Amino acid sequence: MPVEAGKCDCHTTPLLLFPTAADSAMRPLLERQKYLIDYTLAALLRRKTRNLGLLLVYTLLVFLFASVLLLSQGLRREAALLLQDAPEVVVQKLVAGRHDPLPAAWLDTLRRIRGVGSVQGRLWGYYYDPAIKANYTLMVAPERGLAADEIVVGAALARIRQIGVGDYLSLRAADGRPLSLHIIGVLDSASELLDADLLLLSETGFRQLFQLPPEVYTDAVLTVRNPREASTVAGKIALALPASRPILRAEILRTYDAVFHWREGMTFVALGSLLLAFLILAWDKAAGLSAEEKREIGILKAIGWETGDILRMKLWEGALLSLTAFLAGYLLAWWQVFYGGARLFAPVLKGWAVLYPDFRLTPTVDLQQVLVLLAVTVLPYIVATLIPGWRAAIVDPDAAMRG
Secondary structure (H helix, E strand, O other), rough: OOOOOOOOOOOHHHHHOOOOOOHHHHHHHHHHHHHHHHHHHHHHOHHHHHHHHHHHHHHHHHHHHHHHHHHHHHHHHHHHHHHHHOOOOOEEEEEEEEEEEEOOHHHHHHHHOOOEEEEEOOOOEEEEEOOOOOEEEEOHHHHHHOOOOOOEOHEEEOOOOOOOOOOOEEOOOOOOOOOEEEEEEEOOOOHHHOOOOOEOOOOHHHHHHHHHHHHOEEEEEEEEEEEEHHHHOOOOOOOHHHOEEEEEEHHHHHHHHHHHHHHHHHHHHHHHHHHHHHHHHHHHHHHHHOHHHHHHOOOOOOOOOHHHHHHHHHHHHHHHHHHHHHHHHHHHHHHHHOOOOOOOOHHHOOOOOOOOOOOOOOOOOOHHHHHHHHHHHHHHHHHHHHHHHHHHHHHOOOHOOOO
């Protein structure tokens, strides 16, 4: 490259032509690691049948655990997002510890409590359908302006009963009379996690179905002027109405979270036997090397390999196998949960007996979750591969080659 008169590029040329001391020190180290990886891959391929079987079992184990973690966390996240619009406070009436209809006169009492905003009586209940052996959740939706004979159904219910807009759904009232309700809408499947079994109807239709008098409600929902004082307002409600049970939105969220934690825990208990079996297999591998592997280590020591080289080789062996299995298992689980419908564990973690919600979770990756899974599945195996390598590496080469 031409150089202008009076200028010199001597400050840059030496950096391009001559390696620094750090480069000179790093090159042998990198080459040594490259040779170790090449040799480790060759050693794994020499025992490919055993290692392939171990890889498949390992991948299956990671897949099962990752599926449960991803699905349960995704369900909790979706439920939390959907419950953000839940009432700030729900007030129920209890008689001898049992939920009882709430008198309409309570609504005026609630409105007079300091800190309470709007108050509205709510009507909801459960209905058992013997045709599909499932419970429906029925709720009045005054904002929809439904007529007495109109109804809106959940997406899962419409799918199971094979009904849609324009069809009629027949229910039997509390007095035995049949009620034929015209379906004018199906709820959006995006919220199917919470409304899979939901039926929305008018107040008139609800009271006819359950034979409920006009002066009572199922419960009451209210807003709080200052959301940070919701617990204080709940205490005032309990004092003003001793037979009441105020329920905060945060308590509803904790209930959903506890349900998912319980189901997740039961699933992990079932999977724990698989993990235990795999750990026993890994420890059996750690208990001692085969005669062939011991002779191989003895030969390597005899030709100049150091104990540290043997340990690094075993570290690469455990890392390559375990990380390959982890990556394959996690990616398969991620695809199965977010794009494959989570068919494997969905019935267990969603919890509906008949009306299973059918929806797609938002694909996410939780770094903390990945690190926990790595610690549980990868680290034990790497340690299990290092122990026998260290035991064999400290033995005299002649003794090792004799097995």
